[in-house]
Structures are given as structure tokens and as C-alpha cells.
Amino acid sequence: MRASWRAGLPLTCCSSWESGFCTSAGQQGGAGPVCVTGYTKLGYAGNTEPQFIIPSCIAIRESAKVVDQAQRRVLRGVDDLDFFIGDEAIDKPTYATKWPIRHGIVEDWDLMERFMEQVVFKYLRAEPEDHYFLMVSSWNQEKYTPMSSKVPFCEGGLPECTGSGLWLLMWLSCLLSSSLLSSPLQAEGYVIGSCIKHIPIAGRDITYFIQQLLREREVGIPPEQSLETAKAIKEKYCYICPDIVREFAKYDVDPRKWIKQYTGINAINQKKFIIDVGYERFLGPEIFFHPEFANPDFMESISDVVDEVIQSCPIDVRRPLYKNVVLSGGSTMFRDFGRRLQRDLKRVVDARLKLSQELSGGRIKPKPVEVQVVTHHMQRYAVWFGGSMLASTPEFFQVCHTKKDYEEYGPSICRHNPVFGVMS
Incomplete structure (x- = not known):
């Protein structure tokens, strides 16, 4: 599969609500991803599908006081242990149901820590000290990277961990260059930070x-x-x-x-x-395609956003990116989503070429740009499966950050990604 990595340059169109925070856990022989989004996918490395899929919500007890949200939480004695996650949280009408992640961004790290605790112990049935974990945080929110490393190292007691971007999708498509909505372009294994684009629609x-x-x-x-x-x-x-x-x-x-x-x-x-x-x-x-229906502050359709992301890339990679727009995420599973995106994106590209020809007075006739939106059978669990493949490789254990490194250098170690230098 690695031989075909450089066969093309895909633009990976990933649901932004899917690309927020992921973690993986596994035994010494391999690590298994846990993708935390609107739904949380749980499992071990080497599997093609997650073992559990639960809503990323947590049910806690709150008082009826008219004060700040954090002050309403009941934390006397062992009340902080009285919470439920996933489907159990939804079925608890007497509890307050909270969603720690919105639009791919962790908004409440206290609840996130409690959520991850039950994920590891109750669902994965794993001892953190004996497992490797893969942490994947959203590229568009770099300021949250220190917190994503603090939770497993300081609170979870994990022995090893690695910071990695959402280029896990590239492992699925076996191609090394990609761009993600709500994440920057990646060309030849390098992240182009200027291409960050986030869609506030989930x-x-x-x-x-x-x-x-x-x-x-x-x-x-x-x-x-x-x-x-x-x-x-x-x-x-x-x-x-x-x-x-x-x-x-x-x-x-x-x-x-x-x-x-x-x-x-x-x-x-x-x-x-x-x-x-x-x-x-x-x-x-x-x-x-008409986000103003739900969010009046955001007027750009997904096709316009994809076009802007590609246009902000180096000119040499734009045509291959238009030709390889790869869908990923649960909300891209709507029927005819790929067909509509391809049609609208093609219209935008053709209109630009037509305008360019008119401005040149007909002297320059641009070469047509091929636009192709790729759908695949692993579209729903693309990020999870990419993490499963990555964590199954022997090289994965060589690029993990240890808790000793974290104690010596601090959260900044998660801003350095050694995977590109070792595994690419």
C-alpha cells in the first residue's frame, strides 16, 4: 500500500465536527483508536471498524442555582463520580446532558477528562499504564494542543503518547498529500498552516x-x-x-x-x-450548501470553502487536488452529497476559467480542470480506520512521546510531530 502513496494528491473533505479530538488505546502489539466527535468510536488497532459507537455526551448532576454553569455542578463527597456517558447519558432525564465537544473543538476539558476516563476503563477495559495511545487534535485549534496532552499524561497516567494530525485519512487512501476542511493542506507530508479553513456547521x-x-x-x-x-x-x-x-x-x-x-x-x-x-x-x-439557513453569520457554501482551500495552495498542486477530493465523516454520508459537491465545485472552477479567458480577450484558452469527488466504502470511519492502520505499524512505537518527556519539556512536545520524519 505504501508504494502508491505518491500516486496523487487528494483533497480530503472531512466533516469539521469529525476532526476535533481523537485518542487511541491498545496493547503493546498495537494501539487502537478512539475517535471523539459527535459520536465516539472505540476499538483497538488492526480492526477495520470500531467496536463501540456512542454519543460524545456526558450526563451529570446540577443544582438549580442561577449562577455560573461550572458552579452549578454538584461535587460534594463522591458526587463527581455520579455521571454517565454515551447512550446511558441520553437515557437519564433527571441528569443534565452535556456535550464537551462542539464543531470539533473541546469546550469543557473537565467533562472531557471524565468522559475519557469511562471510555478507557468501562468500554475498552484497558489499563492505561500497559497501553500505547494515539492522540489526534484538530490542526485548526493549535492552542488546545497543550490541554490534549495534559489530560492523558497528567490525569490519565498514560505511559506513552504521540501527537498526530488528521492526516490519518491519508493512510486510508494510501496517498501522502491531502487537505482537510477545518484542517490545513498537507502536501508531500508537510502541513501548510496558511490553508486552515473551518466550517462552523456540524x-x-x-x-x-x-x-x-x-x-x-x-x-x-x-x-x-x-x-x-x-x-x-x-x-x-x-x-x-x-x-x-x-x-x-x-x-x-x-x-x-x-x-x-x-x-x-x-x-x-x-x-x-x-x-x-x-x-x-x-x-x-x-x-x-446554504449555511445561512442555520447560521446567519456564515454565508459560504461547502463548495466555495473547498475552492478557497485549494486556491490558497501552491499552484503546482491545485489541479491534482481538484481531481482528488476525498469525503470523510458521518455527515458526508447523505445520498448524493458527493455528486452535488462535485457539480457545484465544477461550476466554480469553470466560471473562473471562463472569466480568465474573457479578461485575456480570447488570446489565452485555459486548459480545463478536472474535478472529481471520491466516495469510498470506508467513508464513515475513515479517520478511525486511518488511525487503526497507523497504530498497527511497528514504527508507531518508535515515535511515541513518553511521560518522562512530557515532565521534562512540557506540553510543547505535542507540537512536534516526529511521525513525518520516521514513517514517511
Whole structure:
């Protein structure tokens, strides 16, 4: 697989909410990744899929005081041990459910530390002192790198750890140069920091948008289950449409064909409720291409962002990048997502070439640029699988930072990535 690394230069289009904080744990023979995003993927190195997939949320007890959020937490005695994570956290109505990570950025390191503690001990059933861990932090938030190293070394007692970027996706595609949304371009194994681009739109924003649409139209949804209902509809019925105006017309002409019905059960009285799912099917994912629907402060579509990222790269690598746009992340799994992105990106590129030809008075005819968006069967777990491959190699253990190094040099050691010099 390594022989084909330099066969091309892919631009890896990764969901920004997927690229925030990852860690991996494994035995001496290999390390297994734990990708923490909207969902947390748990497992050991060498596997093609994670063993556990749980929501990245934590349920804690809070008081009803009108004070700062941190002061409301109940921490008397052993109350700080009274918390749940994942699906158990969602099923605890008397607890306050918190999401430590939003848009790929860790917002609450105290809750993150408690979350990772249960991940390692309860799900992986691992002793941290006997395992190697792979820590992956988002390139677009370099200031959080010291905290991502403090948690495993100071609090978790991990013996060894390495800092690595989200170029784990390159291990999956077996290509050495890539660029990630919400992460800088990587060409020939080097990070170009000037190409950092972050999209403040996440899968949770789609859920909230669908929830808002349902609240305005449907009255039969239990209020306490509106978010879970919107999430289920998003995952089951949503898709990307080629033209939003024509899609509205299709639903108006033949509503029986396009409008679906969702059946749920009220958690309180155990009665069924049925709702119609109409325009929400395509309006939800449409915020990737019209983000102003959900966030008025951000107006750029994902195709424009991809184009800007590539245009900020060295000119010699732009054509290969346009030709290899690789999708990764759960929210890129919507039907026809890749086709829509490829079409819109092609339109932007062709418009620029046409303008260039007009400005030259027709004397210069630019060579057409091939645009290709690549989908693959490992698209959903691409980052996790890339980490699994990396942590399975013998070279991985040679580039780990030890706790002794951390105590001597501090968190700055995680800003240096020795992997490129040893394993590339």
C-alpha cells in the first residue's frame, strides 16, 4: 500500500465536527483508536471498524442555582463520580446532558477528562499504564494542543503518547498529500498552516434545524423527544437534492410519493405518534450548501470553502487536488452529497476559467480542470480506520512521546510531530 502513496494528491473533505479530538488505546502489539466527535468510536488497532459507537455526551448532576454553569455542578463527597456517558447519558432525564465537544473543538476539558476516563476503563477495559495511545487534535485549534496532552499524561497516567494530525485519512487512501476542511493542506507530508479553513456547521446543526422545522408544523411530537425524533429523521430520510426549487415542486406535484411517515413511541405514556416528513428531508442537509439557513453569520457554501482551500495552495498542486477530493465523516454520508459537491465545485472552477479567458480577450484558452469527488466504502470511519492502520505499524512505537518527556519539556512536545520524519 505504501508504494502508491505518491500516486496523487487528494483533497480530503472531512466533516469539521469529525476532526476535533481523537485518542487511541491498545496493547503493546498495537494501539487502537478512539475517535471523539459527535459520536465516539472505540476499538483497538488492526480492526477495520470500531467496536463501540456512542454519543460524545456526558450526563451529570446540577443544582438549580442561577449562577455560573461550572458552579452549578454538584461535587460534594463522591458526587463527581455520579455521571454517565454515551447512550446511558441520553437515557437519564433527571441528569443534565452535556456535550464537551462542539464543531470539533473541546469546550469543557473537565467533562472531557471524565468522559475519557469511562471510555478507557468501562468500554475498552484497558489499563492505561500497559497501553500505547494515539492522540489526534484538530490542526485548526493549535492552542488546545497543550490541554490534549495534559489530560492523558497528567490525569490519565498514560505511559506513552504521540501527537498526530488528521492526516490519518491519508493512510486510508494510501496517498501522502491531502487537505482537510477545518484542517490545513498537507502536501508531500508537510502541513501548510496558511490553508486552515473551518466550517462552523456540524451534524448537530442539521438536527437542530430539522427540529425547528418540525416544531413549526407538527404538534404531536413529545417536547422531551423532539431532538431525538429530529435526529432519527435526519439519519433515516434525509438526502441532498440537486436543485432546491425543483425539489419543492416535486413534493407539491406528488406528495404521496415523497412525503414519508415517521412512527415513534412516547416515552411517558408508551403511545405511538405519527408525523409526516416532507421538506425536512432535503432542507436539513441543504445547510451545507446554504449555511445561512442555520447560521446567519456564515454565508459560504461547502463548495466555495473547498475552492478557497485549494486556491490558497501552491499552484503546482491545485489541479491534482481538484481531481482528488476525498469525503470523510458521518455527515458526508447523505445520498448524493458527493455528486452535488462535485457539480457545484465544477461550476466554480469553470466560471473562473471562463472569466480568465474573457479578461485575456480570447488570446489565452485555459486548459480545463478536472474535478472529481471520491466516495469510498470506508467513508464513515475513515479517520478511525486511518488511525487503526497507523497504530498497527511497528514504527508507531518508535515515535511515541513518553511521560518522562512530557515532565521534562512540557506540553510543547505535542507540537512536534516526529511521525513525518520516521514513517514517511
